[in-house]
Structures are given as C-alpha cells and as structure tokens.
Amino acid sequence: MPLTNVELRNLKPGSRAYKRADERGLYIEVRPGGSKLWRLKYRHAGKEKRLALGVYPEVGLAEARRKRDEARQQIRDGVDPSAERQREKLTAQFSAANTFGEIAKEYIDKMVADGRAVATTSKANWLLEQLAPISRRPIAELTPVDVLAALKRVEARGKHETARRCRSFASRVFRYAAATGRGENDPTAILRGALVAPKVTHHSAIIEPEAFGELLRSIDAYSGNAITRLAMQISPHVMTRPGELRRAEWSEVNVEKAVWTIPPERMKMRRPHAIPLSRQVLDYFAELHSLTGPKGLMFPAFHTSRRPMSENTINQAFRRMGYGTGEITAHGLRTTASTLLNESGKW
CATH class of the missing domain: 3.30.160.390 (Integrase, DNA-binding domain)
Structure with missing residues (x-):
C-alpha cells in the first residue's frame, strides 16, 4: 500500500x-x-x-x-x-571557484603538480598577492580596465618590472580559466603598451681583461671563509647563475668524468645542464671536498649544513675586498664571461 x-x-x-x-x-x-x-x-x-x-x-x-x-x-x-x-x-x-584569486591558486597548484621549481611557484604566489584588488572578483567579469587599475597600483610604487610580471602572470591565469571553461578571453592582451617599460638594469661586471685578472688574484688572496673563497674561485670557471652554484650538491659531480650535472628542477629552462670541469676546477673541488664533502650541499650556510650559502655571501666578500656595488656582483661574473669569451673571437 x-x-x-x-x-x-x-x-x-x-x-x-x-x-x-x-x-x-x-x-x-x-x-x-x-x-x-x-x-x-x-x-x-x-x-x-x-x-x-x-x-x-x-x-x-x-x-x-x-x-x-x-x-x-x-x-x-x-x-x-x-x-x-x-x-x-x-x-x-568547479564553477563556484570562479574568482580570479581562486583560479590563480588552482593554476599555481597545477604548476606544483607539473614539477615547477619552488622558487617559481613562490614567485607566482607573490605576484598573486600584488593583484589583490582583483582577486575576489569573478574572473569572467573582469575587463581590461579592471586589470589595468590593479597593475597601475603596482606601477605607482615605482615597481615597473613587477607590474610587467604581474600582467604576464594574470595573462596565464586568464588563459587557464578559458581552457577550463570559466573564462572567455584574456583581457590583458591589449594592455601590453599601457604600462611603463621597465628600465633594464645590468649586473655590475668587470669586462676589461687586465682588471679581471686583478680580480682573480684578489680572490685567490681572499683571507675570509675558505668556502666563500672557493665559491668565488669556481664561479668564473663554470659560469653558472649564483643560485645554481650555491645549491650544488656533491651527488651531482662526477670527478672521474670531470662533469657537474645540474638537475632540471634547478635550471631556469627546466632541462639538465652538464658542465665540463677543467683541471683547475677539479683542484678547487678537491679542496672543497675536504671542507664540506662527501655528501649534501657543496656550499652550505655558515650556521647549518642543511641550507645553502646565502645569496649575498659572495657579494659581501667582494665588498670586503674593496669592490663597490657598481663594480662587480656574483651574477656579474656571467656578464664578464660572456663579454670576454665573445670578444676573444673563438666563440
């Protein structure tokens, strides 16, 4: 019934x-x-x-x-x-998560799942913080003017390069939203000429052969921390970015084959990078091995072996050697190498 x-x-x-x-x-x-x-x-x-x-x-x-x-x-x-x-x-x-901030966080989570470097995803989260004025807005309702207003707030603080990076990040988020059915277009596409072009700042570098020779001799005579000295001695030979050198691990070095292979997660282009090692570098590595080997970080911080050397350590060493900020930086050694190698006519 x-x-x-x-x-x-x-x-x-x-x-x-x-x-x-x-x-x-x-x-x-x-x-x-x-x-x-x-x-x-x-x-x-x-x-x-x-x-x-x-x-x-x-x-x-x-x-x-x-x-x-x-x-x-x-x-x-x-x-x-x-x-x-x-x-x-x-x-x-899925449709409820439709604000710019929510979709941006979802996009960053995808970056993590894709294996992007921690530094890259951290920078993405920082860029999202700069775009706070549009974070709570439904992404489909955002117009070019809305995005430009948020970017202009960043630009008003004199952060022209940050504003440019924010526009690029926002563009990727809008395209991700369109690909996942929660947006229709990228309103940042027409904003390329609306921001102040950032001034290109070059890393301070010594590009005269005689002056560079004097720098190398000063490094050899450096009386400070031995690990810092070895980092400065090795850097001009391997020509890596400072972060790639500071985070180097002993497991990446093959002494027998004289090759240092940097894994893709530490490379800007996400590809492994093999660096042939000269006999001078092998000698430096042998000395360094006695200080920090045989495993873990090659250039650990002074206070702990679990973290790499600070990014300012080498620059501070240059300052103690008498070189000003406008003369040489750790990153500027790459500029030195590029300039001198190109001007030699052999490469």
Missing part, C-alpha cells in the same frame, strides 16, 4: 533503523535518532543502487514522488541518476 501523509507523520523511531515502502522503489527510512530519509531503490546496468531524495518533512510525500519519477525517467534514458548527481555536484563546485 502507498504511504499517506498521516502515516508519515505518525512514524516513530525505534531502537534500529527501519523502512516503509511507498511505490515504484520509493521508501522512507526512519533512523533511531528520529530523522526520516527518502530513498529510491533502482537498478542500473544490472546493479542495485540507492538514491537519496531528501529529508522528511522538508521534502514532502508529493515532492518525493516527483523526484522519484524524474529519476526513473533518467534511468529509462540510460542515465544513472546517482552518477549524474555526483557529476552535477562536482560541476557546481
């Missing part, structure tokens, strides 16, 4: 959950705590399944029967109502 409203109101909880059937698979389950839950029992693809249709009395008898009929129509159409409900729930959750 079908259920009636009077019967539903009079159903009392017991020591165990029990069921009372209506029609065509619909029933109500009464829990010991007193809650009354509508359920639909059905079969799909040969399997018996259950579908929750709501809680009585919020969902009355007539509405429960309507939901049952809709679900049975889906089954006749070959659709599993439970699977369809889960799909709709996931779609709703």
